[in-house]
Amino acid sequence: QPQLNQENLPYVTGWIQYEQQDFTGALATFEKGLKMFPHNIEIQNEYLATLIQLQRNADAATAATRFIENTYTMNDATRSKMYQALAIAQFALGDKAAATQSAQVSVITTTPKAPVRRSR
Numbered sequence: 001q002p003q004l005n006q007e008n009l010p011y012v013t014g015w016i017q018y019e020q021q022d023f024t025g026a027l028a029t030f031e032k033g034l035k036m037f038p039h040n041i042e043i044q045n046e047y048l049a050t051l052i053q054l055q056r057n058a059d060a061a062t063a064a065t066r067f068i069e070n071t072y073t074m075n076d077a078t079r080s081k082m083y084q085a086l087a088i089a090q091f092a093l094g095d096k097a098a099a100t101q102s103a104q105v106s107v108i109t110t111t112p113k114a115p116v117r118r119s120r
Helices: 008-019 023-036 041-053 057-070 076-092 096-110
Strands: none
Touching: 008 023, 008 041, 023 041, 041 057, 041 076, 057 076, 076 096
């Protein structure tokens, strides 16, 4: 059973491996991290980036969709990143229509909303 104070360990370890261009090692680390902490946004983002770096675009599209549908701790910025990764994977797979739609959702998600004016 993982301890909560260990949640950043797979993220940091995988990130170091990624930066050293050990993408296969980073992917394995992020996969282990997601098994222990499936809703950790940072691990999810790095996992997607690693899949895309390895050109495993079908896996990236599947994972991004799963994260979007099942992760309950996302804010708008994080949701936008997930849709950006999904758009990149879909484009690489040749599905330009889906990639365009995902990219549009990504932009809509991060567009600042107009301030609400209160009447006096």
